[in-house]
Amino acid sequence: MRLIVGLVITVAALAIALNRALFIMKLVRSGAKAPNRSSTIASRISTELTEVLGQRKLLAKTIPGIAHFFTFWGFTILIATIIEAYGALFQSNFAIPLIGHDSWLGFIEDFFSVAVLVSLVVFSIIRVINAPKKKAKASRFYGSHNSAAWLVLAGIALVVITLLVYRAAQVNTGDFPYSNFAFASHLIANALAPLGHSANSAIETIFLLGNIAIIMGFLVFVTYSKHLHIFVAPINIAFSRRPKALGALDKTPNMDPEELSEDSVFGVGKIEDFSWKQLLDLVTCTECGRCQEQCPAWNTQKPLSPKLLIMDLREHLFESSQRLLTTTKDSGTTQVLQEPKMLVPSVIDPDVLWSCTTCGACVEACPVDIEHIDAIVDMRRYQVLMESDFPSEAQGMLRNIENQGDPWGLGSSHRGDWVSELDFEVPIITNEIPEDIEYLFWVGCAGALDERARKVTQSIARLLHRSGVTFAILAKKESCTGDPARRLGNEYLYQSQAMTNIETLNSAKAKKDHSLLPSLL
Template structure:
């Protein structure tokens, strides 16, 4: 009996490992075919502590998964069962190779180990029940687009749940018979295994040996079949998610957009050759190995999809489906990608068609539809929620870069914005002389830089295009300037020397214009001696702080809410006049998720007497976009419900007197939606959207309560 069990077990193991090994080799070759990305490896060498922290918090600690408590706990139980029940498979291996009554001393005889094994196996079974309930409850057949599993391969998920269940029941069957046969060394400590042996009491020793051998082979066989299924399915993430976490980007927040890379090096536009260099991603082989790893790691959980503002307002963009469609295309084209030149010449036209060799990446009949690509607001909700750290925005942005810079294919209205940036240095095409008009509207002196910062200047106030040129944003600019003046903070502005940071161009995909504007601004900032900068626009803040270092601009940059909160804390600004209003705060994406600034705007409102704050149900790291990011501010929103309307509907649920925010783009988008609601009679006539700084200046100066604001 022992010999037969051994031969069957070894033969099955050999076949399964051969099949799994073949697939792993295929995946290795596919990943190697991607473009180089040396920075990913260098960062691991530079920051081993960060890597350990990532593995402990993201992989072992399940930090992102546990944000969704019930599903997170269920997943944590199943994952830890995967780790801890490896000791049971060690036990099975010893029994297979050396006999059913053989055990490793201590490891397979110490009671507490058996207790832990049984407990985690039962928790795993409970987790499977939770998963099954979630799958039924959130079935795409029932909920359609409202289901986060819409578009996922749900059949494969059920197969995996069934296979994990098989692991659990075969374990208890094998160990139950083992206990009845007198071979369970843990005794009653392995309480459920001990209990599982009760039905087998009284059977003959011969029968128990047969059943124990069958149970052993079944338990091992399930694992081997599971292994083959895993490496050929989305559950490959079991093995490669730790790698994806290891090689992820590591900014505090989402940070900067990646510079354009070609062959593993930053692209030099002056020396670039369109025939030799990679301008964004125009075909699947243009993606880096990390991009291909992202695609293979996707778990199809749909958390990104459930949080995406585009998807939630009826648009075709699902971050999950972007990754899945790229993955399916990569796998289809893989035989061609990993083939040698000689092998490629032997492929027939029919084979090339099947491998999607000539299928365009972005197009009406391409892998990614243009409407999908241009629906993205770069809000970062997808990246924030992804439990395996897939970088959706980077991939969308790289595909945009190819479309804009090589194909010249992008929404027509965005072309006007680009021309204005190139010719006038701002998206609206206004004269640079208008950048200082707001200064004439304040009753104190605002120092304007001429050749260098005036002596004693603590901060350069980066006003930004919206802050200088857009009427609603100019109110924020004047409020911040006056607050700094009251607090005794010495600051200066660049006036006409200031140009757009280039954020709209970069997020659209026109990297060349971003580089042009960025280098111009860095040169100006360095010439005037700027060291510390305060910005009111989160997009400017993010670009100055996180992206200008890529082009030689290293500055200490703060957002105005950070500086104002600090001044209030120090007692240099004192809110005194009560503002008896119910206020709900909208988190700007580029301030919140991109830079983790959630606390300071709320701290400011908390210091204003009389203010009652109420959060919208989607706030902080789950905040909902206003719809302006990713250069969407300058594109028409023609598909589905307007994102800003959806956000204002959420705000109205709190019955606010005022909606506050900390971004000029959000001011415009939310303000427009509020005005629409007023015209419809769905919002108070007095309701308005204001910057946090405007609330603070009202309280500090003791201004009268606001008057009704007419809809524009």
């Protein structure tokens, strides 16, 4: 009887979960192409080892990190107990090679069962201390689906409790394969022993079926909740940008005029303009709030939370699923079933979009390597390049870069002024860098033109000079790298600045560059 009940529950749950998994897979695959996501295999394998198996980013927060480490490994190791549970449906003294024989496995299973229960207590305490009701926006859980999170904690607890109780009953019925190294099972067995053999036999059946039912229910729940990350996080991490999730932005489709067509879309205006990797990011979010907690915009009362931005986009993705997945062929043309919404302003408020400083703290903090900045900059690119709709404060700055080569419009003629206050001569490159000069010193707009930043530039020049390093500058031949334009979404201006600067550097024939600007690299 217990075999039939167990198998019916399993088949029904697997059918629902598989159906949902296929739906999510199709939804993610409906995204646009994502470049550079499968190269550098060695780096991807090492990231899986450190970030997934080693839980590196989660351990940045020690206490929740350790609790998550034990929960992750507990779930991995408890796969053996799932095999044992299904085996017990068929045969009371079930055993296969490795499972059902050695005391060490019984000990490890019990150890991780207890470790998971302790971790759940830790998670609960963290959630109570940081409850949004108490801390409002200062809580990293503000805006997350907190009831679902409590449900998941309760579900995991029930999985472990039913497991330990049916194992304890097995000890008393003589069906348990492990010695008293399985300390927790034997401890509970002592408490159940006075109930007698037949009661323990009934307890074994009820809790064994309960264990299977809860695992299967949990599996279904996971595929419909943020806990989907259990399955998709390792995949998202495998396809994250290498060598780090926080790295150079991808280009919006090549802006070479010869490659453009009437259908070219710059950036992301609708949900389907996101790449499949960006859609995978959306379904992977665990709502942990680590990004929100680090975001300078959120911490200075701006409307932007990287977590809420990802959650809003995810909700819109699921709302749009019918349109993305269902098309009807009508007289050879594809007819869409729902009107697409423009992401800005329908899903993401413009104030949210323009509050981002592109500092990267969110990407750095995210334990599942979600690339928030790519999504934000892609939506900005659409606003700037397709809609010409961006904050008025940015207009002057972009015009200055385009016309004067710096964000303030001070002009290139002042770029070499800072050298006049030095007590040694700094050569200025007019054509090619002289043979006897080792470095080209790229100063940057602020370093050359901003009063305070100039002092930094002068100090660095003095250090180089005193160290005997020979260097020269480009002065008025230098121009803005275009980095501020790129962060604002004006990829066209960025690319044209980048091309101009590449030509300048090539014509100077510099072999070694020194710069204050990471963006130059």
